[in-house]
Structures are given as C-alpha cells and as structure tokens.
Amino acid sequence: MGKKITFSPPDITKEEINEVVKVLESGWITSGPKVAQFEEEMKKYCNANYAVALGSATAGMELILKVFDIKEGDEVITTPYTYTATANIIVHRGIKPTFVDVEKDSFIIDIEKIEKAITPKTKAIITVDIAGVPVDYDKVKAILKKLGREDIILIADSAHSYGASYKGQKVGAQYDFHVFSFHAVKNLTTAEGGGITYNDNNFHGKEDLLRELKITSLQGQSKDAFSKMKAGAWQYDILTDGFKCNMTDLQAAIGVVQMKRYEGMLEHRRKIFEVYTNALKEKEWAIVPVAKNEMMETSYHLYTLRIKGFEEENRNAVIQTLAEKDIATNVHFIPLPMFTLYKNLGYKIEDYPNAYNQYKNEITLPVYSTLSLEDADYLVKELIKAVESNM
C-alpha cells in the first residue's frame, strides 16, 4: 500500500487559527470589521470597485437575480456543465434554465450558441469558469453589443476562478458581476463563504447597489446587527423580503489570512500542474488541461484530465483502481441533465452531446497547496499505470 492521498483538504495554518481565536475573544463574532477588511482585500485583489462577502457563492448568484427582480416569466441562460448551484438558483426564481451546451472538446459554454439562445425574455447569462479557467468574457460581451442587448446581465460563476487572470488582469472586474466561492474545497477558503465583485454601483439605474446587496443579504433589514447593537440605535426598517446569507467575522478572519498567503498557495498549485503535465504530455491518450495561453491563466483549481477513447466504464474503473490504493480522484462535472431533478424538468443528456463527451472520459486529479510535489508525482505515476491497465 502506498500513501493515502485525499482530494482537497483545507490548508489552515496557525495564523488562521490565531485570527479566528482573536475574533472569538473580541466580543463580536458575526458580520463586522473582519468582513469589511476581507471585502477590502477582495476588491483590491480583483481590481474591482465593489465587493460583498457572503455565506456562499450560491447565495451570491441568487442575490443578484433577486436584486434585479429576475423571476418567473424571464429567461436565464447557463451551461449544463457545472455544479448544480449555478442552475438551482435559477430554478428557485421560478425559471427553467436555458441550457446551452459546451463547445466541442471544451468544458466551457459554446459562446456562438449563446447568441441563438437569446430571446426578448432573456434577463441574464451565467457562464462558468470551470476548474478556474476564465470564459472569454469579451467575446460574450461582444455578442450582446452586436445584438443591442447590453441590458442582459452578465454573471460569471467564478466559484473556481479566484486568482485566475484574463487578458493580464485578475478575474473579478470583467463582467457585470463575478461570484466567487470560498467553500472548504476551494483555492482560498473561509470554510463556507462567497463573494461578489463588480464595478458599477449604479448598474441598471440602482441608486446604491452595494447597500441594496447588503440589505438583501440580511433579511432586508435597513441596519446590520453591528450598527444596531450600538447603544440607542435600536430602530430599523424592513425594506424587502431579503435572504439571510451574510458572512461572519469568524469566516472573514480565515479569509484575511488566506488572502495574505494566496499568491504562494497559487504558485504551489502551478507546480503541481507542471508535475502532472510533464508526466502526461508524452502519453498519446492524455488530453491535458491548458493552464495558460495568450488570453488567460487558470487559477489551477482542478486538473481536468481527459482520456482519449475512454467511455464512462473505463474512466470509472481507473477511479476505482486508484481508490483501492487510497488515492482520491474525482469527476467534474456530471452534466446537470443526468440528474433526477433536471430529468424531471424535461432535460435530456442527448441534447447536450458535447457535455456528455467531456464528462464520459474526464478524471480530475487533486490540486491543493498542501499536496507535496513528491506525492503529486507518485499520484500521476499510479494514474498512468491505472489508465494503461484499463485500456
């Protein structure tokens, strides 16, 4: 038996622990000064004008749909090649998502096909930066411009792409909104958490979008708990039927330290990618993920390997062989039309052949900042053996 390799444990040091303890001792543990600090750091890192920290990326995306009153009768376009969160939030708003298949041989939504899916009812488009690879944002924007439909709200599900770059700039200020996840398995974690970044605080005629997002993330209450607890400041109003999806100072304390460590963490992820790609590039059967090109650099979130000629059974057998050696791999993603919820909504995987072809032979190799390069090397060698013995 070799070493045990898990999929994506969090990278938490004494420094994060100390910061959390300080918050616990401070007398204020929910949203307050640490959240404000975390938002400042996020804003700076992403070169965006505004940032809102929240309980999750899911909440962030739904909050945007709510604030712009996107609801039953409207249409929202997205991809079936994503985690269910991206589409669930559309369903929550009473809308059946308009799925546009991914481009052939790509994990990313087919941008050309977005154009055909737009109707007069389209209110938003949510594209997904799968595995940390940014979508060609300018290309999507150019379609809306050409159609005279710049009223359509562009949301990047950037759950995976914190720290990725697009045309030389960090991801976070390209679309109308970027929504990041800081869930435990993400590159930068706050245990659970998410964040929205954007540039225009008067977007779509809003008087103060930041205030509206904040209020709507806290029950629609006109004052947050931190301001309300000041002596004499007991009065408040309820302005809308808001959600309850604020980030706590405990979470933000972890995030502030992770932010400080993040460039180093990213650099280690880059090296893991290199170990995998160096071992796999000579293999005729390996379709390795592109980490960097003239347009983008990934955030190195997931190593999405595909194996030429494999069907689901071969891929599953490789995962099983590795699991028996205590090596965890994964699949990103099972296309949404393959799940019961979406089947019941009337979707069929046959209508998304490119998504299925990406899925059937995909194996995600673990990438995380506490995975040593020696372990990455051991893992990829075991993977090669497992693939070649299942051919």
Ligand SMILES: Cc1ncc(COP(=O)(O)O)c(C=O)c1O
């Ligand atoms: C592509 C994608 N979008 C959204 C989410 C939701 O993120 P969160 O768990 O922070 O709500 C995830 C989480 O795994 C994801 O992978």
